[in-house]
Amino acid sequence: MEETQQLKTQLDLMQAALDHINQGFSAFDADLRLVAWNRGLWEMLDFPQELARRGTHLEAFLRVNAERGEYGPGDIEGKIQRRLERAKLFEPHYFERIRPNGQVIAVSGTPLPKGGFVTTYSDVTEDRRRQEKLERTVEERTRALQQSEDWLRLVTDNIPALIAYLSPGPVFRFANRRYADWFGHSVASIAGRPAPEVVGEELFKELEPHINRSFEGNAVSYEYQRNRSDGSTAYMRSTLIPDMTKDGRTLGIFVLSLDATDQKQAEAALVQSQRMDAVGKLTGGLAHDFNNLLAILMGNLLSLGRMETPLDRETLDSKLSPMLEATKRGSDLIQRLLAFSRGKAIDPQNVSLAKVIASAGRLLEGSLPPSVDVTITAQDKEIGACIDPTQMETALINLAFNARDAMPEGGTLTITLDACELDTREAEDLGIPSGRFARITVGDTGGGMDPDTQLRVFEPFFTTKNFGTGSGLGLSMVYGFIRQSGGAIHISSALGVGTYLTLYLPYRRITPTSGRDADEGETLPLKPGQGELLLLVEDDPDVANTVTDQLQNLGYAVLRAENAEDARSLALDLPELRGVLSDIIMPGQINGLALAREIQQKRQDLGIALMSGYADWSDLAGQECACEFPVLAKPFADAQLADTLQKILSPTPDPA
CATH class of the missing domain: 3.30.450.20 (PAS domain)
Structure with a gap:
């Protein structure tokens, strides 16, 4: 009896402890009968108090729930039986059930070792409401973010x-x-x-x-x-x-x-405008040079025409030599002027700065007044830079004309070239990396500039010249070109002393080539022909006569055609023909390049060369691709003609 009382006391103590748990609690034995519970279960689920006794079967609890609609509408007995069958499996389980009043109960069951199970019931209604609210907030923010992203996409796409x-x-x-x-x-x-x-x-x-x-x-x-x-x-x-x-x-x-395509095109147009402005300034000097050349030609021709007695070789050479030199100089001058003015796309390349300065100097000859003494010191041809040589010539010519304008009473213009090493401090002052640089200095002994002018001299459209005499773009274009080439420009000037502009360009060593360059007067070896038959295609009779004489003097036999139709017929009908020399620009629907390609397709044994008096013959001929044939620039010397013909003529086929 005492033991029973002691056991009851322990059970009551355990029951009191279970009543303090803030969750519902129940324990069922292997027969699915209630053995333990707490007050929280009855308060949470509203079970009738008569069920709160040991031995109550699980079916009674299920029936109460089913009858008051906890499991939804439908077959009550069926719902009870299905739940009893699952309970008899004694498997761990967890589920959440929403009661008709909206309360959310989380049910977690754990099987006992000898059958039965322990179940806890948690009211998670507030948790789920907070979760739903959080999910709604996340959804709203996601929607807002998506809308923001859509707006961002709309903006960036437009x-x-x-x-x-x-x-x-x-x-x-x-x-x-x-x-x-x-x-x-x-x-x-x-x-x-x-x-x-x-x-x-x-x-x-x-x-x-x-x-x-x-x-x-x-x-x-x-x-x-x-x-x-x-x-x-x-x-x-x-x-x-x-x-x-x-x-x-x-x-x-x-x-x-x-x-930046439009900007690049605008920059190119501006560069071309400055180039053509320089060409205009060169015109007077070029006219002077050409008049001198024509005077040489005319004087010697008149002298030869007045002579009545036969001339000895020495006298004839004395008349012809200056005439030939005059034509060569005139041709060279025209080629340089055309190359300078035609305004091709910017083409950076490793070039000898000494050669660029010399070329600019030749263009300036005769364009500066006699009162301006020009001194150029640029002998080291190994000093080079990666630049567009035509833009460099434009820059030098603009600087030279600025110097001329600064010396209206005359003075000295100096252009010097050397290489230097810039340390970190010097390079930082110029805004370029330290290292080795090519240095070009253009100086004059003019009136100089005050400090305020020096600060603004590279600004676009700033000019100290009278209205209408300067665009204010010359020095800004020089500055832009030098900076684009990775270099810097420094100005040093004082009133009454003069101005020195120093151009710094990243140094490139140029390896000198063997022999002399053609533009320095190289004489090509004369390679005469062996009587090969050539077809000359030239529509100008005087030019045709001159080139025919050159070809015959070189030892070639010559057939002449004045147009593409005759040339095509002769080239295809004469098997003994060895080569074709054709002008590129001719009257009619076909030009020399198209004719040459047509002939080559049908007579691959023929050597073909072209000639033209135009610097930009490709534009006039409507050709955008590179020419695969040698092109002689008119006028050309015998040696140049002979060398070109030797390259194109294939070896004589063996008759056997």
Whole structure:
């Protein structure tokens, strides 16, 4: 009896402890009869108090729930039986049940070792409401973020720029519509793709150093060019901005690219305008030079015409030599002027600065007044730079004419060339990296400039000349060209003393070639022919007569045709013909280049060369591709003609 009382006391104590748990609790034995519970279960689920006794079967609890609609409408007995069958499996289980009053109960059951199970009941209504509210908030914010992203996409897609974001790899994470279209992708397909796949392997090799530098944490700007689908060339100017954390890590880079094609064309037009302005300034000097050349030719021709007695060889040579030299000088001068003025696309190349200065000097001869003494010191032909030589000539000529204008009463213009080493401080003052530079100094003994003028002298449209006599673009164009070439320009001037402009360009060593250059008076070895039959195609009778004499004096037999139709017939009908020499620009529907290609297709055994008096014959002939035949520039010497013919004529075929 005492033991029973003690056991009852322990059970009551355990029951009191269970009543303090803030969850509902129940324990059923292997027969599914209640053995333990707590007050929280009855308060939470509203069970009748008569069920709160040991031995109550689980079916009674299920029936109460079913009858008051806890399990929803339908077959009550069926719902009870299905739940009893699942309970008899004594498997761990967890589910949440929403009661008709909206209360959410989480039920978690754990089987006991000898059968039966322990179940806890938690009221998670507030938790679920908070979760639903959180989910609604997340949904609303996601919707707002999506709307924000849609607006951002709308804005970036309509900005006239190419915008993208690159993550390490580099891999594209974002691109606006213009960027995707530019590289032939869709906005969706470009995301997640490696940069080489998007921009192409060849272009990526060009862009990779800039991308790597930006991932190192540097803002980078650069230009590149790419062919459009229609074959035209587009110039792009790009800026890369690193996306960095506060601790200095680079998460990615923002890409902004702008189409600079129109700007490039405008710059080219401005360069051409300055070039033509310089050509206009050269005209007076060139006219003087040509009048002198014509005077030599006319005087000697008249002298020869007046002579009645036969001339000995020495006398004849004394008359012909200056005439030949005059024609060579005139031809050289015209070729240089045409090359200077025709305004081809910028073509940076490694060139000897001494040769560029000498070429500019020859153009300036006769264009400066006698009161200006010109001294050029530029003998070291190994000093070079990667520049466009025509732009360099334009810059030097503009500086020379500025010096001339600064010395209305005369003075000295000096142009010197040397190489120098710039230390870190000197380079920083000029805004360029330290190292070895080619240095060109253009000085004059004119009136000089005050400090205020020196500060503004490189500004576009700033000029100290009278209205209408200067554009104010000369020095700004020189400055832009030097900076574009990786160099710098420094001005030193004082009133009453003169002005010195020093141009610094990254040094390139130019290896001298063996022998003398053709533009320095090289005499090509004369290579006579062996009686080979040549076809000369030339519509100008006087030029045809002159070239015929040259060919015959070189030992060739000559047939002449005045137009493309006759030339085509002769070339195809005469098997003994060995070569064709044709003018490029001729009257009619076909030009010399097209004729040469047509003949070559049907007579591959013929050697073919062309000749032209035009510097830009390709534009006049409507040809955009390179010419595969040698082209002689009129006028040409016997040695040049002989050398060209020797190169094109194939060996005489063996009769056997």
